[in-house]
Amino acid sequence: MYITTTIPYVNARPHLGHALELVQADVLARHHRRRGEPVRFQTGTDDNSLKNVLAAEAAGVPVRELVDRNAAAFEGLRGPLALSFDSFIRTSTHPGHRDGVERIWQETGHDLYQRHYEGLYCVGCEQFYPEGPCPDGHEAPLQRVSEQNWFFRLSRYQDDLYALISSGRLRIEPAARRNEVLAFVAAGLDDISVSRSAARARGWGIPVPGDPAQVVYVWWDALANYITALDDGGGDYERWWVREPRKVHLVGKGVIRFHTVYWPAMLLSAGRPLPTAIFVHDYLTAGGRKISKSSGNAADPAALVRVYGTDAVRWWLLREVPRVGDADFTEARLVARADEDLANGLGNLVSRVATMVVRFLDGHVPEEGEPLAEVDGAVDEALAEFDFRRAALAVWTLVEEANRYVELARPWQQSRREREVSLGTLVRTCRELAVQLEPFLPGAAARASAVVGAGRLTRPEPLFPRHTRPAAGGTG
Numbered sequence: 001m002y003i004t005t006t007i008p009y010v011n012a013r014p015h016l017g018h019a020l021e022l023v024q025a026d027v028l029a030r031h032h033r034r035r036g037e038p039v040r041f042q043t044g045t046d047d048n049s050l051k052n053v054l055a056a057e058a059a060g061v062p063v064r065e066l067v068d069r070n071a072a073a074f075e076g077l078r079g080p081l082a083l084s085f086d087s088f089i090r091t092s093t094h095p096g097h098r099d100g101v102e103r104i105w106q107e108t109g110h111d112l113y114q115r116h117y118e119g120l121y122c123v124g125c126e127q128f129y130p131e132g133p134c135p136d137g138h139e140a141p142l143q144r145v146s147e148q149n150w151f152f153r154l155s156r157y158q159d160d161l162y163a164l165i166s167s168g169r170l171r172i173e174p175a176a177r178r179n180e181v182l183a184f185v186a187a188g189l190d191d192i193s194v195s196r197s198a199a200r201a202r203g204w205g206i207p208v209p210g211d212p213a214q215v216v217y218v219w220w221d222a223l224a225n226y227i228t229a230l231d232d233g234g235g236d237y238e239r240w241w242v243r244e245p246r247k248v249h250l251v252g253k254g255v256i257r258f259h260t261v262y263w264p265a266m267l268l269s270a271g272r273p274l275p276t277a278i279f280v281h282d283y284l285t286a287g288g289r290k291i292s293k294s295s296g297n298a299a300d301p302a303a304l305v306r307v308y309g310t311d312a313v314r315w316w317l318l319r320e321v322p323r324v325g326d327a328d329f330t331e332a333r334l335v336a337r338a339d340e341d342l343a344n345g346l347g348n349l350v351s352r353v354a355t356m357v358v359r360f361l362d363g364h365v366p367e368e369g370e371p372l373a374e375v376d377g378a379v380d381e382a383l384a385e386f387d388f389r390r391a392a393l394a395v396w397t398l399v400e401e402a403n404r405y406v407e408l409a410r411p412w413q414q415s416r417r418e419r420e421v422s423l424g425t426l427v428r429t430c431r432e433l434a435v436q437l438e439p440f441l442p443g444a445a446a447r448a449s450a451v452v453g454a455g456r457l458t459r460p461e462p463l464f465p466r467h468t469r470p471a472a473g474g475t476g
Helices: 016-034 050-059 063-078 097-107 154-167 175-186 218-223 236-242 253-270 301-308 310-320 331-361 376-384 388-409 416-437 442-452
Strands: 002-005 040-045 087-090 112-122 127-129 143-152 171-173 195-197 211-216 247-252 277-281 284-286
Touching: 002 016, 016 040, 016 063, 016 247, 016 277, 016 284, 016 301, 016 310, 016 376, 016 388, 040 063, 050 063, 063 301, 097 218, 097 253, 143 195, 143 211, 143 253, 154 175, 154 253, 171 175, 175 253, 211 218, 218 253, 247 253, 253 277, 301 310, 301 331, 310 331, 310 388, 310 442, 331 388, 331 416, 331 442, 376 388, 388 416, 416 442
Parallel strands: 002 040, 002 247, 040 087, 171 277, 247 277
Antiparallel strands: 112 127, 112 143, 195 211
16 A cells, blocks of 8 residues: 655644644554555655745745755654654655656646736645635735746546546545535636746746746645655556555645646646545644644644653544544643543553452463454454544444453452453453554554563553543552
8 A cells, every 4th residue: 555645835844733644644554564565655745835935035044944944843753753654755855856747747748838827826825716815714815926837738637537536436535525526626627827937936946847937836746746756766656656556645625626636637647547545634723723834823743742742642633533524622632632541541451450460360461361352343444434533442442341341350359260361351452452552552552562461461650641630549
């Protein structure tokens, strides 16, 4: 499976909305690797944006300095968020990206032409709109732009796109987003501008082949990363784009048309294979407003991890964010979920089980017992639908079943023989929980596995910190 995220602009440091998509992609990658399947997980940054140029001008620093600094912050999320990406592409420095963009431009040359264009442009979206204000909430007024640009004959691919999407050959999830795209295509597609004047772009970007007065439109440039990152001369393009039967893009709803309409049309024009599935997630909000760099409410994921830990941040993103609909973030909600589920739920369970084995059986794990529940199928089914919250809840079934079993069996009141069966069952349930939890919380899964793994158990340290005061009588 080839799994990709969008590549964000680097006009500022990453925020929690970027972390959502990265963590979701990481769960998919880890899940399928654990199933023994070949996986390539790719992410990166969009360095060639006018937004980056304007941010550097506002900060009074060279564009290269700002781009390098912020791109490093995005790549640096690997550690704090426990990400397992295989490839990180930067569009301004990847050795094959510019050549790849130029090749796609040439391959689509039969659909490119020049004409004068005038319209309202949102720098925040890097997109033209027929009227204002920006539908994605960017507060800066739209700019009236008038220039001679290169255009792509998107209109030529209207029927092909509708057939691909309606048939499911190009799968778009959730269904409401698929229907939204179908309605947009059915209403008629206009040709789109795919270049900008080099003067307006301050010379930053990839020059249009044969026309140095123009640079390639940032979205055309950025979308190409999904294949240019594979053009390494080592066969990755053939392996992961031509022969791979599952090519999955994870994208936010604000960029849905670029990925579900413009990108497939580019590939059709170039005679290239298409992605197979596009999962569209909604937004994270704070106080009802989209979390963004420009809104002043951008929660820094690395800073959150420093305070609350990787597990707490990943778990909130996976446990609280629905498949459909925005999710409102507060630190109080993150803390409440971490304390309730991780410290009081999972942590308390593993600690109680290990402590009872040490106390009653001198740390020796009985041979009897099987896990209390089978959740493989439920997790597979949820992730096949890109429902990360339902998948996380399926894994949590093991915690709930085990805690319920402890209260019903009450091993401390059983005979030795009954206790051996009960504790054997609980240890094997905790081991299975650690296995199932790995794609979601790899750090917590490793710690839980170390506590209840093979060999003689010892009295454990708490798996998770508590961020609020524990309830009376709580352990963990």
